[in-house]
Amino acid sequence: MTVTFHVGRSGSGKSEWMTKHVIEELKRDPSGPTIYMLVPDQMSFEMERKMAMTDGLNGSTRIQVLSMRRLAFLMMRDRGVSTEQFLDQTGTHLLLRRVVEMNEERLTLFRRTMNQFGFYEELNALITLLKRGLVDPEQLLRLSEQDQHRSLKLQDLSILYEGFLTMTEGKSLHAEDYFNVLLQLLPDIDLTGTRFYVDGFNEFSEQELAVLVALAEKAPLDVxxxxxxxxxYRPHPSFGPTQRTLMRFKELLSERGISSTDTPHMGAPRFQHPSLAYLEATFGQVTAAPYTRPDSHVVLHAAVDRSVEVEAAVREVVRLVREEGFRYRDIAFVSRSLEAYGDLATQALQKMNLPFFLDERQPMLDHPVVELLKATIEVALRGYREEPVFRALKTELILLDAEHRRTSVDRLEAFVIERGIKHYHWHDAWYLKRRAEEEARLTGEELDAETALNRYRQTVVDTFDPLLDDLKAAKTMQAYTHAIYAFLERVGVASCLAHWRDEALEEARLLEAREHTQVWDAVLHLLEQLEAAAPDETLSTELFLQMMDTGLDSLRYALVPPSLDQLTVTDYVRGRLLDKKSSSCSGRTKIKSRSSRPSRNY
Known part of the structure; x- marks a missing residue:
């Protein structure tokens, strides 16, 4: 088969050619062999929506818009390969925690940081990069001998990487192992008549290149x-990483005896206004001649700080919608970093009541269910101490008084603080007065208050004590996870989340409604991943709770835009924007702007 590389600058019409070519083929033969469009994860929804809304197409079962990992998953499923042992990010963090605990005595640098927040997320990212680059632990050890400055870190990483590979071998699949399994299956998969299009990538990992080369042996491939x-074929400062990827791709194709051709796309038909075409053509050129035409679609604004910058961009959005007939979906807010601009953009857009979608996987740590579980873990480890107990109560998932939800918690907290109640006092009766003679002279109102306080105290004890007893009796991972699930059932978390979700839907808060659904699913999946890691292995309560806490830290929302007409807020790294008419680019303080987050697609 032949690989065709379609090369051209931004706006030269490569993607437009691809969609037009695919649509013509779908109209000519709607029931023909499958056409696969392989794009980055964050681009798949927009591309699929674009194909579905094409005039005259009226839908098709022949086209598949997928990420490369999703393609591997579907082909594995169709060939009957079980994917139940797949480890997602949460499961990987849990397993890494176990690997670190098992090798703690052998570690040097990582032993000091193993309990820091974010350690397992960074460790997972490193292992993902190693797997993508087809690096093995022995290579890390050899590298540690050559680099004295990073020797200890590379040795620790080699120990953990080897332990992780050993623990997962024959039992479970890391996210990047999908490609290895796919490479084993591809020789037996019939792809007659199938065609592949690959768009939206600036670089490919060694794993991805291996998959693409294997596909090219079976079917035509357009990249x-x-x-x-x-x-x-000569160095260019703006396209260096992509050029190196192209050279590596052609080298692998040549080794397999697969031919390749280059199809250039010249010009910039996307940029109808000359100012935009000039910006694309001269971007990064310090010595470029200035743009001298009087009209320009590129406007520069200076602001004293980020908040002023964002507010100005939001006012421009309002003007475009009101005065020039733009739809919110036609506009994008692109920033240098969502860490710096995400919260500011959210506040400004909510203040103006504008619909928007923040293109970032937010952590679930602030959700009441996750907060309840983290507080419960602290209660299990440290007893009925004031801070974790009231963190759990303030989630309003544990009801002390159905009619006075918040007031009952505030009264109980005020009494505990005033009297200095310790963790060992929660199982004893509480008295409103400190002295017996004062207690005997209580008024009816004071007696009611004392009764209410003891009722609240007993509710707390009745909520946590069964869980503490179950955890104390448990010895295996399966028993621990069942104890946590039983606790969630007793508290009634599922019904409460369903009620919150329905309220959010009634008030058109679609994003919030999806969050409630996702949190419950994520917590159940976390328990499943914990049990799958080592169902019958004996471990201490403390280790289980530490693994549970690590898993909760890793939970992220995976949100698809809840509606079609809304402004997109993204950054330069993650953003894959299609058919936008106006973009506000914030944080451009230099000609070349680098994100604080590394990415292979940058």
Missing amino acids: LLTIDPDSL
């Missing part, structure tokens, strides 16, 4: 890359 056709 769209953003490179200047005039400097395809």
Whole structure:
């Protein structure tokens, strides 16, 4: 088969050619062999929506818009390969925690940081990069001998990487192992008549290149890359990573005896206004001649700080919608970093009541269910101490008084603080007065208050004591997870979340409604991943709770835009924007702007 590389600068019409070509083929033969469009994860929804809304197409069962990992998953499923042992990010964090605990005595640098927040997320990212680059632990050890400055870190990483590979071998699959399994299956998969299009990537990992080369042996492959056709084979500062990827791709194809051709796409038909075409053509050129035409679609604004910058961008959005007939979906808010601009953009857009979608996987740590579980873990480890107990109560998932939800918690907290109640006092009766003679002279109102306080105290004890007893009796991972699930059932978390979700839907808070659904599913999945890691292995309560806490830290929302007409808030790294008419780019303080988050697609 042949691989066709479609090369051209940004806006040269590569993606437009691909969609037009695919649509023509779908109209010509709606029930023909499958056409696969492989795009990055964050681009799949927009591309699929674009194909579905094409005039005259009226839907098709022939086209599949997928990420490369999703393609591997579907082909594994169709070939009957079980994917139940797949470890997602949460499961990987849990397993890494277990690996670190088992090898703690052998570690040097990582032993000091193993309990810091975010350690397992960073460790998972490192192992993902190693797997993508087809690096093995022995290579890390050899590298540690050559690099004295990073020797200890590389040795620790080699120990943990080897332990992780040993623990998962034959039992479970890491996210990046899907590609290895797919490479084993591809020789036996019939892809006659199938065609693959690859778009939206700036670089490919060694794993991804291996998969693409294997696909090219079975079916025609069209790869769209953003490179200047005039400097395809000579160094270019703006396209260096993509050029290296192209050279590596062609090297692998040559080794397999697969032919390849280059199809250049010249010009910039996307940029109808000359100012935009000029910006694309001269971007990064310090010595470029200035743009001298009087009209320009590129407007520069200076602001004293980020909040002023964001508010100005939001006012421009309002003007475009009111005066120029723009739809919110036509506008994008692109920032240098969502860490710096995400919260500011959210506040400004909510203040103006504008619909928007924040293109970032937010952590679930602030959700009441996750807060309840983290507080419960502290109660199990430290007893009925004031801080974790009231963190759990303030989630309003544990009801002390159905009619006075917040007031009952505040009264109980005020009494505990005033009297200095310790963790060992919660199982004893509480008295409103300190002295017996004063207690005997209580008024009817004071007696009612004392009765209410003891009722609240007993509710707390009745909520947590069964869980503490179950955890104390448990010895295996399966028993621990069942104890946590039984606790959630007793508290009634599922019904409360269903009620919150319905309220959010009635008030058109679609994003919030999806969050409630996702949190419950994520917590159940976390328990499943914990049990799958080592169902019958004996471990201490403390280790289980530490693994549970690590898993809760890793939970993220995976949100698809809840509606079609809304402004998109994203950053330069993650954003894959299609058919936008106006973009506000914040944080451009230099000609070359680098994100604080590394990404292979940057």
